[in-house]
Amino acid sequence: MASLVFSSPSSSSSALRRCGSFVSNESRCPISARNGVRCNLVEPLRFDNRKPCIPVLNDQMLPSFLASKHPENIIDKSGTRLRIFSGTANLALSQEIASYMGLELGKIKIKRFADGEIYVQLQESVRGCDVYLVQPTCPPANENLMELLIMIDACRRASAKTITTVIPYFGYARADRKTQGRESIAAKLVANLITEAGANRVLACDLHSGQSMGYFDIPVDHVYGQPVILDYLASKTICSDDLVVVSPDVGGVARARAFAKKLSDAPLAIVDKRRHGHNVAEARSLKCGDAAVDTDSFSNDVLQVIKSMLNVMLQVMNLIGDVKGKVAVMVDDMIDTAGTIAKGAALLHQEGAREVYACSTHAVFSPPAIERLSSGLFQEVIITNTIPVMEQNYFPQLTVLSVANLLGETIWRVHDDCSVSSIFQ
Structure with a gap:
């Protein structure tokens, strides 16, 4: 049976000093340390999209409340401790978040038995701690979701004070409503599972639809990957007069409009998909030239392929807006x-x-996504690391940005009872 143990060397006091280097005392909520420092929000957070680099600081460069004390643990005024644990779904992102925050990942043992069952054991005390569990429910969605639920249960049984699930990518988010009779609403079911397992709060990134927040009976902090992508686009030499933001479907218009507003109020275009006629894929026979083909002799798998091909052929793509030049x-x-x-x-x-250019927060990349994206249609495909990208899925046009700083800053603000929405103003 395979097992994973996450741990990192201890360097609490130096890590605490490093924490102040990424975001100034004015632009981020400071740690609520024993000297009673309170939140002082002045300006929105600025992001660095490159891999986190930790500069070497001297005591003169540190805020006074950090330089004056060197506690062995991050302790707020109520005496609780902050702990971050990572599941197996995206360990690299969790390590970046911990690095940004000047902390180390908590020690946790996760293994899978021969029959596929998951075992989780916390290898350090979390009694009375504020625990943050970083685990996207990306493919394989069911395994990663079950792992998250068992991690929550382990923390609850270990007497953690609060449990916050940090879900960079929320699987099943697209199953958020009934489009036909007798369908399930899996997004609500997953929300119930996370709540019943013992989570006290959810921190999610770019949910597929805002209504998913209402499926949880616990507080939800919803953050957006927009600032990370916008900051990267701003670094490129593209004249703002030449830009047009395009929504790939009607359902994403609100998202594209908000994005365009941040890009110097760029114009908006919409791709509208319409059907030419009825769904012929439901017909029981097809015509190939003059010969009729009886589809009763086809297997269900072959019929599904035929239906998919016909659906694509019947879709008429209309463009609303001007993109010429x-x-x-x-x-x-x-x-x-x-x-x-x-x-x-x-x-x-x-x-x-x-x-x-294609910009997206979550890169699920189910086949044949890589072939389509690398076919030459796109100058650049810009994504974030909410979902880990396998090495074989990299292609020359792909750019991966990190949301670690964004999530790390949000965790600090949640922990210090500070505003999260001010990050995006």
Whole structure:
């Protein structure tokens, strides 16, 4: 049976000093230390999208309340401690978050038995601690979700004071409503499972729809990957007059509009998918030239492929807005198979767009996404690391930005009872 043990060397006091270097005392909520320092929010957070680098500081560069004390543990005024633990779904992101915060990941043992069952053991005390569990429920969604639930249960049984689940990518978010009769609403079910397991709060990044927040009966802090991507685009030499923000479907218009507003109020275009006629894929026979083909002889798998092909053929892509001679930036919350965004990019090129960029927070990358994204339709595909990208899925046009600083800052603000929404103002 395989087992994983996460631990890192102890360096609490130096890590505490490093924490002050990323965000100034004015732009971030300081640690509520024993001397009673309170929140002092002045300006929104600025992000560094490169890999976290920890500069060497001397005592003269530190805020006075950090330089004066060197506690062995991060302790707030109520005497509780902050602990961060990582599941196996995205250990690299968890390590970056801990590095930004000047902390070390908590020691936890996670292993899988031969029959697939998951075992979790915390290898340090969390009694009376504020615990943050970092675990996206990305593919394999069911395994990662079950691992998160068992981690929550372990913390609850270990007498943690509060348990906050940090879910960079919330799986099952697309199953947020009934579109046909007798369907389940899996997003609500997963929210119930997390709540009943013992979580006190959820910190999620770019949920597929805002209504998912209402499925939880506990507080939800919803953060956006937008600032990270916007900061990267601002560093590129693209004239603002040449930019147009494109929503790949009608459902993403609100997201694209908010993105365009931040990009110097860039114009907006919308790709509208419409069907030419009825769904012929439901017919019991097809015509190939003059010959009729009886589909009763086909297996269910073959029929599903035929239906998918016919659905694509019957979709008519219409563009609302002008992209001729412009740099089109397509914005979506996630890229799964990349079918929608690839067809939209092809339409934009057909309508005269000079370049097409794809921007998305969550890179699910189910096959055949890589083939579609690397086909030459996109100048650049910009994603974040909420979901780990496997090495074989990298291609030349891919850029991966880190949301570690964003999530780390949010954790600090939640822990210090400070405003989270002010980050995005």
